[in-house]
Amino acid sequence: MNIAIVSASRAILAVGLSIGSYFGLMGGAAVPTARLDMTTDRSSFSSTAGMRTIPLTQLPPEAKTTINLIQRGGPFPYPQKDGTVFSNFEKRLPVAARGYYREYTVPTPGARNRGARRIIASQRREYYYTGDHYATFAKIQLPILKR
Secondary structure (H helix, E strand, C coil): CCCCHHHHHHHHHHHHHHHHHHCCCCCCCCCCCCCCCCCCCCHHCCCCCCEEEEEEHHCCCCHHHHHHHHHCCCCCCCCCCCCCEEECCCCCCCCCCCCCCCCCCCCCEEECCCCCCEEEEEECEEEEEEEECCCCCEECCCCCCCC
């Protein structure tokens, strides 16, 4: 990728994070609950360009329930863990400032513990699914809401 594009992308991300901090989006356990119609292709601004995308309808039904809870701000089945910072140590998601990602449990029917399924939510209201406890991710394609 061209160095100028990478630099511009980082500058745009930094401005977005600054604005998010100003509006209080960095703190708290839940991501903002308002939904935006994000139809613009932003793949050039992150490293998700090569990431697999999966429609919400192809995920387990519990994933849709979890996204609805995230958008409403809870209540979550694991309040001590759901909404905590996901640090992205392995850098499998686009690199961002600490606190940019939050993790939420996708319950596994019959499991005695939280299981391996998670949804990671970004401050830009992008959602990522992992069914194998962070080994792989797919960006979730949400249906476009009609207004």
